[in-house]
Each structure stands twice: as C-alpha cells, then as structure tokens.
Amino acid sequence: MLKEVFADADFVIEAVFEEISVKKHVFAEIEAVIRADCILATNTSSLSVAEMASDLTNPERLVGFHFFNPVAAMPLLEIIQAPETSNEVLATAFALGRALRKTSVLVQDCTAFVVNRVLLRLMGEVLRAFDDGTPADVADQALKPMGLPMTPFNLLAMIGLPVCLHVTQSLNTAFGERFPVSPNQQRLIEHGITSLWEQKPEGDPVIPARTVGLLEIGCSPSTSDELLARVQDALAEEIALMLDEGVVPDPQDIDLCMIAGAGWPLHLGGITPYLDQTGASERAAGRLFHPANR
16 A cells, blocks of 8 residues: 555554554654644554654654454543653544544553553463463363453453463563463464364364473462462452552543453442452452442
8 A cells, every 4th residue: 555645644543563663664654644733543452652652753643542352342442641642632532532432541651551451460370370280171260250251261262372472571571470471372372373272163162182282281280269369369469550650540440441441240340349349459459449438
C-alpha cells in the first residue's frame, strides 16, 4: 500500500507486529506523509508508548489505543497516556472510543498496561505450578472457583505460546521474577509448537505425545487449593503495586478493565472486591482495596 494514502488522515492506528523497532519504523514512515494535526495511535498490548514516540518529530501526537480480542465482542479500550501525549490528543482518543461504542479507560504508560499485566501474572503462576510438577488438568482447573470465562490453558491456546512468551519477556524485563519466563514454553516454541494442548472433537483436551516429550517437569506438585490461593495472592500483590505506581488511580478502574477486557464475572463484583473477600488483599498486600466494605 502506498503510504501517501494517509496524507489526509485525521487518526492513524498502528497494529503491526509487537516489536518496538518495527513499530518505530512504521511511525517514522507514516509521520513523513501525514498532516501536522493528524493523531497517531498504537494498538500495542505491552510495549512502551513513550519509547515509540521518542523518535517522532511530534511525540505529543502519539497515544496508546489498545483493543481486546475479539474486538467486535470485547468492549474495553485501554487509552494509554505517555508523558508527552497532549491533552488534545487524549481527548480526541476518548471521543473516538466513545464513537466506536467502547468502554475507554485511561491508563498511564507502563509495560502491558492493566489487563495483560493482571492476566500474565495469573498465567505465570499457573505455568510455574505446571513446570514444577502439577498435573495439567489440576493446574488448568484450579481457578474454576474464580468463574473466569475460560481456563488458563484454553486462554493460552487462544493467545498462542509465542505471543504469551513475548509479553511475558517484556514483563520479566520490567518487573523481574514476578513474571517468570517458562523454560518449557521457550522449548515448545523453538520446536514450532504454538499451543500446549489440543482439543479433540470429543472429550477433554490432551497434550500431544510429541509435546510431552519436550517438557521438563519438576517433582513439586501443588494441589488445586494451594494453586488457587497462590494465584489470588499474586493478583492482589500485582494490583496493589499497579495502584501504588499510579497505572490507574482507583481499584474500580482495574475492576472495569478486567470485566470489559477479560470477561471477569460480573456477579463477583470486580476483581478487587473478590480479592478482599478471599483474604488475598490482606495476605499479600497488607490492606483491603475497599476498606469501607469490611
């Protein structure tokens, strides 16, 4: 496609491969042809908007505009404000989000933003338990009391191992071993395997024999109850850190993001009330997210 077609655009959304150098290259080429008042937006799911803007002639025109899959069904739009994003650009992004009938939430620029940071913390605990020797069916079903729309391994199959690993590596670089990089996940990708297990036409999903042969499994399995409590505590810790960092100002913002972007069950009232009710907030964060509800 000739880039000149963007010359009269008002708002350009980038959605290329999740690699910072690729995105910066695309933006450099587009900025050379667009109008001075054209807004640039990135659909990145994990990368720094500020870093993407750093080489632009007008970095204030760039804003994060993160949709969730499937886009037609998931109402959330994370709108990411980088340090140089102008108020006019931010206001226009919210106006466009409203026109698209999306539920827009303002998020400060940080690795993986809100939903993916929460989900990858959850996924990391489950994968670590599996790598340590927890049977796949136990690891996958342990979070059933949370009422999530799909199990962790089904979510992993939908996302794909390569994408999950890429985002996890970004989070590991930013936040360390709270987001462990699974050696088994790396090994499977190196052998061209993109999903841990396969769904058969009838019956439960199974891990193919070829995949099993590549896995290195430990001898420290967890029970369902142990893994559930560990995931609850990990989520409470991560959400408390996100609030302390100012990623969003209030627990309700995280609740809204998880309901609208990840299908968190409405009947549980939001992820932060749930973590209060289970005791995870006090165990892992030393405080309630909603002390008035004690």
